[in-house]
Amino acid sequence: MYFIYPSRELRQLDKALILFADIEWVKLTLVEMCDPNQIYIADVHDFLNHQWDCPTVVIALEDEGAALSQAWQKGALAGWIWEDLPEQPFDKLQQIEAQYKRNQDSRDLPTAAELQRRLLPSPEQFQQYQFKYLFQPTAYLSGDWIDFWQVDEHKILFYLADVSGHGVTSSLLTSWLAGFHKRAHSPEHLVLKLNEMLIKENIEKHITMIAGMIDLESHQLQCINAGHFPPALHICKGQEPQIFHSSSFPLGLTEDLKVEKVVVDMHAESQFIICSDGALEPYKGGINDQFQLLLQDLQAGNFNPPAQVNDDIAMLKIIRSAESHD
Structure with missing residues (x-):
């Protein structure tokens, strides 16, 4: 922190010298050479006349309320009175x-x-x-994550993850997840490696995930659900949708994680859809009612989430075109 030596004469300055004896005092002409990330303490008139951008606590005389108000409008952090300085200023400054x-x-x-x-x-x-996705955080940052990449000439690995909780910690874990891009070669490898690392690092967060891999030649899609809801969906024209529920724990809860793999035949004009639980938020009713309404909209191609949502929404669609070589 810096105390900027005032340019005008103030009879209260002697008391200030004692109160702020442990703070570095700086001449007004040297302000621009100081660390701009530190807190400054300065006379209100010096702050208004020189207009520096550094975070500043201003001090005014008791009859200078207008100057204090102007300083706050200019971005001052706080305002004190020369005649009534805090007896313990460091506590206030902290x-x-x-x-x-x-x-x-x-x-x-x-x-x-x-x-x-x-x-x-x-x-x-x-x-x-075609790999298409929706990524809509409820605030700035999301605890949901989507990724996919080419493992070899014919195989594409993909996943959708939902980190428990909300806020910065959950969103930071999505950046950690992004670090696994192209570091896994199968859904099993990805899920088990992530689980191992979550347990080892004791992060106290769990992650639900649907991970899969599609073979572009055989048109078979393998899928693993690690405790995630809503379940994965396979929607094919003229057929009842397939729903793939989870029988596994989320990642980060147990070392002895058991996962089951399902295989889906991706026919022409079919789509495989995975989404986070935020996709249920636009619908009313219990969780099962919400899921059925979501399924109806996805079948009809009518899913349109509102601009403002109460939970992060992530959705990945893998769509096979009408062209077929079966």
């Missing part, structure tokens, strides 16, 4: 600094959200298969 840092974190959220989005894969076409 509170002000903590609040300032929290506010800075909030201001950084849009940038953090943009960085998170840049880690997502680009929608892509692999031969007859």
